[in-house]
Amino acid sequence: MTPRKIPMRMCLGCNEMKPKRGLIRVVHQKDGTILLDTTGKQAGRGAYVCPQLACLQKARKARRLEKAFSCKISDEIYAALESQMQSAEAGEPHD
Numbered sequence: 001m002t003p004r005k006i007p008m009r010m011c012l013g014c015n016e017m018k019p020k021r022g023l024i025r026v027v028h029q030k031d032g033t034i035l036l037d038t039t040g041k042q043a044g045r046g047a048y049v050c051p052q053l054a055c056l057q058k059a060r061k062a063r064r065l066e067k068a069f070s071c072k073i074s075d076e077i078y079a080a081l082e083s084q085m086q087s088a089e090a091g092e093p094h095d
Contacts, residue, residue, distance in 0.1 A: 009048040012064040013055025023048040024088070026081065028069040034077050036084045045069060053085055 007020040025037040029044035037046065047068040049055050056078075059065055066073050 011050045011055055011059075012047055012068065013049050013052075013058040016050075018050065020048070022051070024051050024085070026065060028071065032071075034065075034069070034073060034081070036081055036088070038088065051085070051088065053082060056082060056085055 008017045009020045009023055010017050025040050025046045025048055027037045027042045027044040027046050028034050047065060049059055060078050
């Protein structure tokens with residue numbers, strides 16, 4: 001029996017390829033909303049970022065989320081994403 005292939009995704013912050021399960025998915029939905037998808041099952045275009053706030057801030061500085069989703073992202077959305085990530089970091093440890 002062959003081992004299962006682990007899906008890899010690139011973090012938009014640090015540009016490292018990491019296992020998909022260790023990353024947080026940022027989703028751009030059809031109605032234009034952008035949110036963190038902790039389940040990985042939300043409908044919409046997804047981009048991945050490490051569960052560290054520093055990676056989200058690097059992605060913001062380089063406008064990588066805007067490039068991935070081909071749209072302008074407001075400061076309010078970034079602030080909401082950062083607060084969601086801070087509460088996720090405080091709430092549960094990642095493996």
